[in-house]
Amino acid sequence: MRTLQSLPRREAMLAALATGLAGSGAKAQVPNQDDPWPSLAGQIFNDRPIADGRSLLTIDAPYRAEDAAVVPIDIHTLPQGDRPPIRSITLVIDGNPSPVAAKFSLGANSGIRSLSTRVRVDSYTKIHAVAETADGRLFVVERFVKAAGGCSAPAAKQEAGGIPIGTMRLRQFTQATDADHREVQLMIRHPNYSGMQMDQITRLYVPAHFVSSITIWQGDDVLLGIDSGISISENPEFRFDFHPDGATTFRVEAQDNDGGSFKQSWDVTRV
Numbered sequence: 001m002r003t004l005q006s007l008p009r010r011e012a013m014l015a016a017l018a019t020g021l022a023g024s025g026a027k028a029q030v031p032n033q034d035d036p037w038p039s040l041a042g043q044i045f046n047d048r049p050i051a052d053g054r055s056l057l058t059i060d061a062p063y064r065a066e067d068a069a070v071v072p073i074d075i076h077t078l079p080q081g082d083r084p085p086i087r088s089i090t091l092v093i094d095g096n097p098s099p100v101a102a103k104f105s106l107g108a109n110s111g112i113r114s115l116s117t118r119v120r121v122d123s124y125t126k127i128h129a130v131a132e133t134a135d136g137r138l139f140v141v142e143r144f145v146k147a148a149g150g151c152s153a154p155a156a157k158q159e160a161g162g163i164p165i166g167t168m169r170l171r172q173f174t175q176a177t178d179a180d181h182r183e184v185q186l187m188i189r190h191p192n193y194s195g196m197q198m199d200q201i202t203r204l205y206v207p208a209h210f211v212s213s214i215t216i217w218q219g220d221d222v223l224l225g226i227d228s229g230i231s232i233s234e235n236p237e238f239r240f241d242f243h244p245d246g247a248t249t250f251r252v253e254a255q256d257n258d259g260g261s262f263k264q265s266w267d268v269t270r271v
Contacts, residue, residue, distance in 0.1 A: 045130065054141055096121065102227060119150075192232055214252065
């Protein structure tokens with residue numbers, strides 16, 4: 001999986017990230033200051049058409065966030081009918097220095113219908129979720145959020161001798177959400193520094209240090225792949241439902257942008 005690159009300066013981060021995800025064929029565009037979404041969409045998705053996705057998925061977030069550094073986001077897919085299944089969902093925070101918060105790649109047999117995480121929001125902005133279906137079509141929904149300063153908000157102190165960076169916990173919800181679905185929540189101990197936070201002693205910016213990719217397996221089958229960047233909150237959390245396939249273990253592998261690699265596995269808790 002590709003990692004999302006980030007730099008401390010707003011303009012450089014926006015251009016580098018959007019261009020990198022769009023690929024070598026992406027067109028450099030100047031964002032529209034009134035509504036950056038058309039330009040962002042063209043850069044990130046290489047000018048592909050994007051249809052209204054309200055019949056396919058929903059996105060929810062608080063209209064006015066209590067903490068701009070920890071804004072909850074919930075994405076739900078709607079019944080597909082005869083339409084091709086969703087294979088990925090890209091979360092874009094338009095007003096952030098690094099707009100692409102994460103790309104979620106859904107395992108072919110995962111049955112994932114809901115995803116939630118926590119993000120940083122740097123200014124009043126729309127947040128878009130773009131689903132790609134198995135036939136390559138794109139669909140978008142949006143949500144407006146009032147929050148500011150989340151990307152430069154001071155991080156919580158990572159205590160020396162405390163829980164090591166990269167420590168993971170997988171919470172398994174033993175009550176099924178329905179007859180054939182369960183939920184899990186992955187939590188990773190990591191500062192996820194954005195590169196925009198200042199050390200109050202040295203007055204220098206703390207270098208960006210964030211979880212860049214995560215893969216979650218159920219047995220030998222991939223449940224969920226995540227490419228993520230600086231817009232994901234400190235100590236990343238991801239909660240999702242899935243279809244159990246009878247496997248006896250979960251396994252997670254994660255990497256950060258500084259070369260850190262973290263692995264852990266858990267036995268499946270039976271309902």
